[in-house]
Amino acid sequence: xxxxxxxxxxxxxxxxxxxxxxxxxxxxxxxxxxxxxxxxxxxxxxxxxxxxxxxxxxxxxxxxxxxxxxxxxxxxxxxxxxxxxxxxxxxxxxxxxxxxxxxxxxxxxxxxxxxxxxxxxxxxxxxxxxxxxxxxx
Amino acid sequence: xxxxxxxxxxxxxxxxxxxxxxxxxxxxxxxxxxxxxxxxxxxxxxxxxxxxxxxxxxxxxxxxxxxxxxxxxxxxxxxxxxxxxxxxxxxxxxxxxxxxxxxxxxxxxxxxxxxxxxxxxxxxxxxxxxxxxxxxxxxxxxxxxxxxxxxxxxxxxxxxxxxxxxxxxxxxxxxxxxxxxxxxxxxxxxxxxxxxxxxxxxxxxxxxxxxxxxxxxxxxxxxxxxxxxxxxxxxxxxxxxxxxxxxxxxxxxxxxxxxxxxxxxxxxxxxxxxxxxxxxxxxxxxxxxxxxxxxxxxxxxxxxxxxxxxxxxxxxxxxxxxxxxxxxxxxxxxxxxxxxxxxxxxxxxxxxxxxxxxxxxxxxxxxxxxxxxxxxxxxxxxxxxxxxxxxxxxxxxxxxxxxxxxxxxxxxxxxxxxxxxxxxxxxxxxxxxxxxxxxxxxxxxxxxxxxxxxxxxxxxxxxxxxxxxxxxxxxxxxxxxxxxxxxxxxxxxxxxxxxxxxxxxxxxxxxxxxxxxxxxxxxxxxxxxxxxxxxxxxxxxxxxxxxxxxxxxxxxxxxxxxxxxxxxxxx
Numbered sequence: 001x002x003x004x005x006x007x008x009x010x011x012x013x014x015x016x017x018x019x020x021x022x023x024x025x026x027x028x029x030x031x032x033x034x035x036x037x038x039x040x041x042x043x044x045x046x047x048x049x050x051x052x053x054x055x056x057x058x059x060x061x062x063x064x065x066x067x068x069x070x071x072x073x074x075x076x077x078x079x080x081x082x083x084x085x086x087x088x089x090x091x092x093x094x095x096x097x098x099x100x101x102x103x104x105x106x107x108x109x110x111x112x113x114x115x116x117x118x119x120x121x122x123x124x125x126x127x128x129x130x131x132x133x134x135x136x137x
Numbered sequence: 138x139x140x141x142x143x144x145x146x147x148x149x150x151x152x153x154x155x156x157x158x159x160x161x162x163x164x165x166x167x168x169x170x171x172x173x174x175x176x177x178x179x180x181x182x183x184x185x186x187x188x189x190x191x192x193x194x195x196x197x198x199x200x201x202x203x204x205x206x207x208x209x210x211x212x213x214x215x216x217x218x219x220x221x222x223x224x225x226x227x228x229x230x231x232x233x234x235x236x237x238x239x240x241x242x243x244x245x246x247x248x249x250x251x252x253x254x255x256x257x258x259x260x261x262x263x264x265x266x267x268x269x270x271x272x273x274x275x276x277x278x279x280x281x282x283x284x285x286x287x288x289x290x291x292x293x294x295x296x297x298x299x300x301x302x303x304x305x306x307x308x309x310x311x312x313x314x315x316x317x318x319x320x321x322x323x324x325x326x327x328x329x330x331x332x333x334x335x336x337x338x339x340x341x342x343x344x345x346x347x348x349x350x351x352x353x354x355x356x357x358x359x360x361x362x363x364x365x366x367x368x369x370x371x372x373x374x375x376x377x378x379x380x381x382x383x384x385x386x387x388x389x390x391x392x393x394x395x396x397x398x399x400x401x402x403x404x405x406x407x408x409x410x411x412x413x414x415x416x417x418x419x420x421x422x423x424x425x426x427x428x429x430x431x432x433x434x435x436x437x438x439x440x441x442x443x444x445x446x447x448x449x450x451x452x453x454x455x456x457x458x459x460x461x462x463x464x465x466x467x468x469x470x471x472x473x474x475x476x477x478x479x480x481x482x483x484x485x486x487x488x489x490x491x492x493x494x495x496x497x498x499x500x501x502x503x504x505x506x507x508x509x510x511x512x513x514x515x516x517x518x519x520x521x522x523x524x525x526x527x528x529x530x531x532x533x534x535x536x537x538x539x540x541x542x543x544x545x546x547x548x549x550x551x552x553x554x555x556x557x558x559x560x561x562x563x564x565x566x567x568x569x570x571x572x573x574x575x576x577x578x579x580x581x582x583x584x585x586x587x588x589x590x591x592x593x594x595x596x597x598x599x600x601x602x603x604x605x606x607x608x609x610x611x612x613x614x615x616x617x618x619x620x621x622x623x624x625x626x627x628x629x630x631x632x633x634x635x636x637x638x639x640x641x642x643x644x645x646x647x648x649x650x651x652x653x654x655x656x657x658x659x660x661x662x663x664x665x666x667x668x669x670x671x672x673x674x675x676x677x678x679x680x681x682x683x684x685x686x687x688x689x690x691x692x693x694x695x696x697x698x699x700x701x702x703x704x705x706x707x708x
Contacts, residue, residue: 011498018505062494091494093540114497114533116504 001027001131004054006038006071007089008063012112015119016058016089023124027131030054035066039074042081054084056130059106061090061097069100076105083137085130159384161434166393172426173400176419186422187415188216216413217272220285223421224268230428231261237435241387244442248318249307249383250435252325253391256303257431259329260296264424266337267292278344285412287346290360291336293402297367299329304371304379304391357410365402368395386441390434397427485543489536496536500529531662535650538664541596542649545671550590552676552698557629558584560591561618564598568606575606581618585627588698593672598631600665601692605633607659623695626678632691637684647680669694 003020007013013031020029030051032038038057041048057075061068068088075081085107090097098109110126113119130136176186191212198209211218238254241247267288269275277284306325340346351357372395380388401420408416507514507522514522561581565572572579579602598618605616617632638646638653645651647670652663666680669692673680677697684690 009494009498011502015498015501015505091497092490093493094490112497114493114500114530116501116508119501 001025001056001127002052002054003027003029003056003058004038004041005029005031005058005089006035006063006068007031007058007060008033009060012060015116016123019116019120019123020127022120023127025124025127027056027127034063035068035071035074038071039066042075042084055136057084057086058089059086061088061092061101069104072101072104072106085134085136087126087130159386160389161386161393161437165433169393169396169426169430173397173423176422177400177404180415180419185415186418188219188413188418190215216418219418220413220421221268221272223418223425224264224271227421227425227428228261228265228268230425230432231257231264234258234428234432234435235261237432237439238387241435241439242322247383247385248322249379249385250387251322252306253300253303253387253431254435255322255326255329256299257428259333260292260299261428262330263288263292263295263333263337266340270341275341277341279346282412283346283348284340286348286358287360288340289405290358290364291340293361293364293405294367295333295336297364297371297398299332300391301367301371301375303329304375307383308375308378351410356406357408358405361402361406365399365406368398368402371395372399386438387431387434390431390437393434394427394430397423397430401427482543482546485539486547489540489543492536493533493540496529496533500526500533503529534662535664538650538662538667541664541668542671545593545668545675548590548593548675550592552588552590554586554588555591555594556584556586557589557594557620560589560594561598564595564602567595568599568602571603571606575609575614577606577614577616579616579618582620584618584620584629587627587696589676589696590672593675597669597672597694600669601631604665605631605635605690607661609633609635626695626697628693628695630691630693632689634689637686637688637690638682639686640684643682643684646682 005013005016007016013033017029017031020027030041032041037048038059040046041051042053044051059068059071068090072086072088075084075086082105086105088101088106088109089112090109091112093111101109110122113122180186191209198206201209235251235254235258238250238257242251266275267285270277270288271285279287303325351359356362372392376388376392376395380392401423404416404420404423409420411417503522503526507519507526510522511519558581561584565579571577602616602618606614612634615634618629619632620627620629622628642653646653647666648663649667650663651667652661670680673694673696677699678695680692680694682690682692
């Protein structure tokens with residue numbers, strides 16, 4: 001179960017890795033640091049030539065160069081990539097962000113909890129939902 | 138004669154023209170007095186103002202040439218011509234007076250001026266008839282010898298009477314100045330004219346008229362004593378009373394006009410014994426003055442009113458310009474305030490939003506640290522980490538609270554007609570867990586449909602009901618929600634049976650982060666009511682509380698649809 005995490009903040013990258021470890025999920029977490037890298041990964045360009053297609057994308061919103069909204073747009077308008085579920089994972093609770101992400105066909109929107117335990121629970125729930133409950137293409 | 142003049146002066150208040158706009162200038166009054174007195178003094182000094190006809194020899198005239206004959210005839214009649222001139226001038230003054238009086242009436246609506254002007258005019262018409270009859274321009278039955286003196290006497294008596302009647306109309310205690318309008322004016326004018334005409338008719342058609350001239354008596358023209366008494370009465374009593382009731386330049390001029398009127402009568406009653414003699418001509422001259430005085434009063438009034446209007450107009454223009462300037466300044470300040478307010482709210486929102494990210498980092502890594510270093514860290518160390526984590530959790534709550542408050546202001550949600558009862562029901566559904574846990578009972582009456590921000594009203598109800606459930610002392614919370622219209626505005630109330638509070642805290646609780654209890658007693662950050670206040674203010678309402686310690690609190694808030702609609706349209 002390949003999961004792609006698109007997150008620029010190294011602290012958040014580390015927290016996510018820790019959460020996945022604590023949640024004891026069978027997922028493999030791949031991390032890219034910005035939107036451009038994410039697109040290269042998904043399209044198997046350059047160093048990502050041999051990257052596996054992820055089953056799930058966890059996408060942060062506030063990133064330099066190419067931010068989450070643009071990545072979401074790019075993925076969901078590309079017929080090759082549109083089928084991959086995209087879960088927005090962000091600290092923003094702004095209703096405008098929620099609205100625009102769903103409008104751009106994000107599959108769900110998750111607010112990153114500040115509490116580590118809550119984050120771990122959320123990751124566990126996410127993994128359970130997307131890989132056990134839901135059928136993926 | 139002098140005594141009468143002086144006593145008339147005592148009545149007249151001789152003031153400077155600058156003080157009030159209702160009295161003629163002192164100079165003017167003294168001028169009139171002088172004009173009245175000087176001719177008499179001059180006659181004492183030997184001047185003769187009489188018109189003397191040249192002797193006429195019929196036999197000589199038959200021999201003379203045509204033009205010479207006409208000249209001789211003219212020379213026979215200097216008195217008549219002088220008389221016609223003097224009388225006609227007086228009549229013209231009366232015409233000008235009445236025209237000006239009516240013009241004044243149109244400008245000010247003051248009914249007294251045209252009525253009295255009309256009285257003067259009718260008296261003038263009588264004088265005109267007297268003149269035309271005396272000049273044989275209109276035929277009358279009687280001879281000039283009797284006609285001229287008699288019509289003179291009648292004219293003077295009529296003049297005095299019509300003026301007294303005209304002024305007395307306004308002295309009636311119950312005279313309603315506001316109701317008296319054009320119909321009253323027309324009615325009175327017609328009455329005056331009918332009176333004048335009737336008298337003129339009588340004079341013209343009577344073959345023999347009573348004798349009025351008694352050259353050998355002390356009182357050479359006894360009929361002139363009547364108008365003498367009448368004018369003295371008018372000048373000393375009636376006109377001043379009128380002036381006190383209706384102070385104006387015209388009324389004051391009337392008082393002054395009594396002086397020449399009285400002097401005219403003195404000259405005629407005691408001085409003149411024959412037609413066209415010195416006192417006769419002086420009297421006729423002074424009669425012109427008597428007509429001119431009220432006319433000058435009107436003129437002065439006109440000029441002063443015009444000047445005052447000009448000044449008032451200018452002052453108005455200046456203050457209007459100033460007002461526009463102020464309005465412009467206010468508009469700029471208002472715009473600046475609105476911009477600054479919007480910026481502040483935006484700032485608060487962005488700040489609290491961006492603060493969440495690093496806060497999360499701190500909290501999460503502290504927790505990881507706590508977990509990883511459990512064995513390696515001393516008991517104290519564990520406590521340090523606990524306090525650190527706790528602190529960051531609190532900061533998270535505070536930031537979320539701040540974010541909640543600033544979001545109320547930055548919301549651009551439109552106000553839509555919503556059933557507030559449905560919103561309350563939705564809140565109850567959302568909170569069903571805590572309601573069940575606390576065994577709370579929530580009652581509500583029929584609630585109105587109003588233009589509100591649905592989400593915000595949901596939040597408002599949720600905070601108030603949440604507080605009602607939270608701040609109770611063990612007994613099952615009983616909450617009653619109701620609404621009524623007060624002064625055209627909907628007023629809601631949320632009443633509970635909780636712990637209540639003292640009145641000194643009534644305003645504190647609505648401030649951000651202000652609480653009445655510690656975190657150990659009751660949870661919370663002190664943001665719920667601050668958010669409620671902001672939401673209510675966005676709906677152009679007020680929120681307040683009434684409470685009794687130990688019994689419960691009732692929170693009231695109003696929603697003003699009309700004002701909130703205007704506010705949201707602006708910003």
